[in-house]
Amino acid sequence: MENKTITAVRGFLAGAMHCGIKESGKPDLALLVSKVPAAAAGVFTTNKVQGAPVIIGREHIAGGHLQGCVINSGCANVCTGQRGLRDAREMCVLAARHLKNAGLPLLPAQMLPSSTGVIGRFLPMDKLRRGLPTLVEKLADTAQAGEAFAQGILTTDTCVKTAYTTLRAGGSTVTIAGNCKGSGMIAPNMATMLAYVATDAAIAPAALRRIVKAVADQTFNCVTVDQHTSTSDTFVCLANGMSGGRRLTGSGLNTFAAGLMEVCLSLAKQIARDGEGATKLVRVFVCGGRTSADAKRAALAIANSPLVKTAIHGGDPNWGRFVSAAGYSGANMDVGKSVCKVGKITVFRAGRPTEVALSKVEAAMRQTEIDITLDLGTSGTGTAEVFTCDLSREYITINADYHT
């Protein structure tokens, strides 16, 4: 079978293992490495409380180059002070040392560390010290190794999240492939989870940075599960230039940006669909906003309202919750000219309900993919698209009953 994992990108090796952080025995340590230094760009959480790995990761990526990422799950290394910073640095030092021993010399500052899991606990460094040499031995460019990496970064996710595309740019075939994790503590305000995208495109760090930021805003930043912006959010793209093509400029850059958008939008939707306890994927599209920022405000208010999310869970045709959420969002709105649709059914227009039978709306609400469209009724052209999921008893169970 064709390899469509992250190791399908020329020059990238990956792997994962269980080093003992998670009691479940699931993989909890993962590694992604490029054989050569790569241009790198990333976006990180805007939460004022930032994980130690985020702080160190920002330092390491500042120069525009990286060669790999070392990621653990089961412990977020957040709210851990100076000791947390030392631990995040040591993750990079350990990875670099064992990679050098394996014949792949690189500096610790070329590794980006990430940790997710419980906040307020120190990393069990002894387990990382024991695990990393084994993990480096496992590194490979096989589909199996790519699949292991996709598994290794997960926490409460119920499935791996992976996306892959190829395109022609700069005179060669470029591959873009990525993985992400995220299920709870998901709200858009930069990257909103961990995402690693590898490409063999040749691209200047500055151009990559610009594209990564634009893509994040229209993909990961449009996903919300529970509006709780995490302290660990990281989205990083490594471009190692091993496609053999020219350094991308002009239309080649545009083609690359479109491919990266495709990969990241796929990953973002996979996060929404796998939101903790989710049974439905919900797309909220808002148009007629005075500005796009206004439209996004309304779309997020709808997507984050527990009343909206429970109505969707129950298949309740209670569209008043959608309209009223936009009403408190702070977005400009002309209620008398506003229009609300569930799927293709118009339920609200000209300030009052349409004549449509509620049973038809109910049928639309019972689907597993729900489209909510709201025209804010201003004369503006602002639009926004946001992805979310429903709110179920299972979300409560996951977050209340399984003690940390």
Add this chain to the structure above:
Amino acid sequence: MENKTITAVRGFLAGAMHCGIKESGKPDLALLVSKVPAAAAGVFTTNKVQGAPVIIGREHIAGGHLQGCVINSGCANVCTGQRGLRDAREMCVLAARHLKNAGLPLLPAQMLPSSTGVIGRFLPMDKLRRGLPTLVEKLADTAQAGEAFAQGILTTDTCVKTAYTTLRAGGSTVTIAGNCKGSGMIAPNMATMLAYVATDAAIAPAALRRIVKAVADQTFNCVTVDQHTSTSDTFVCLANGMSGGRRLTGSGLNTFAAGLMEVCLSLAKQIARDGEGATKLVRVFVCGGRTSADAKRAALAIANSPLVKTAIHGGDPNWGRFVSAAGYSGANMDVGKSVCKVGKITVFRAGRPTEVALSKVEAAMRQTEIDITLDLGTSGTGTAEVFTCDLSREYITINADYHT
């Protein structure tokens, strides 16, 4: 037994009945009337989608006087266009006509209408037309009538919400008593539910307006169940001057304001405690904010986070969720100087966890009343206090399964 209901206030009559809007057979139509015109002040929802009764109520209260309130539950009369406005006006016309027939002449514009329930349905006016004459006959100043009124305004509430106090001001004993409703679709951005407070204090409309706004900001506007600001929120205070005392000024006004604060804070906490599906009352206190607005932003982010609310529901000592919610709130925060307490236990200080045993924190989290305190660590003196409840499976059941 002493009457401590809203009819304990001199000159106020109340009553409620089932007129047929609610299928459950529970009371769905309520009336509060003062024998004489009263100074009146109110605050209303800031949602851009406003119920027809809110629009009409704002008109009627604009002159600073009212003589009563007519309230139905089971249908919110929101998103109902011109027909909804006509229906809200007719509620007042009907109430005034039948009160006049009963010997209590007043203008329709002296009645404030309120409706809560499902959005996007028209009021069943035939039921109101048939019910109101009977309801007017039932009006009384007994404790039973006051209790019926408290019941009649409820929707998904599981209990009546009532508060009462007396004080000396203006040379006489002043009584303040009130009721409110609210359980779901509760978020602070003005009054956030229906609340009716009656007093026999003599007070000028302008002074009452100033006090009502200040009290709302520190009581009802500090409650959140699900951050969904309703389209029907109304808090109105009627002061009919029948205490026999002088018109309040100076220290008399201050005493009155303190009494109104006491009554409204009690009502506000009752809403949080009876939030849909709630099993715990949660107080979030934030200090060390650069401004009080900043502190409130952080307190609301904590109180509205589904991850915080589920942790509280499950008694999970996962305080990282509290700190990280403040981190994404937009409030200024110095994480290294921030302090977080659960009850009286300090769990986070100087950027890292304290040495306290998690089992102790867990015991504190198992209480039915939980105090979360967060010092934002800036040099500012801003503080805020917010009340909320936990998030349980029962909230999902109420809002997903019982179709509207």
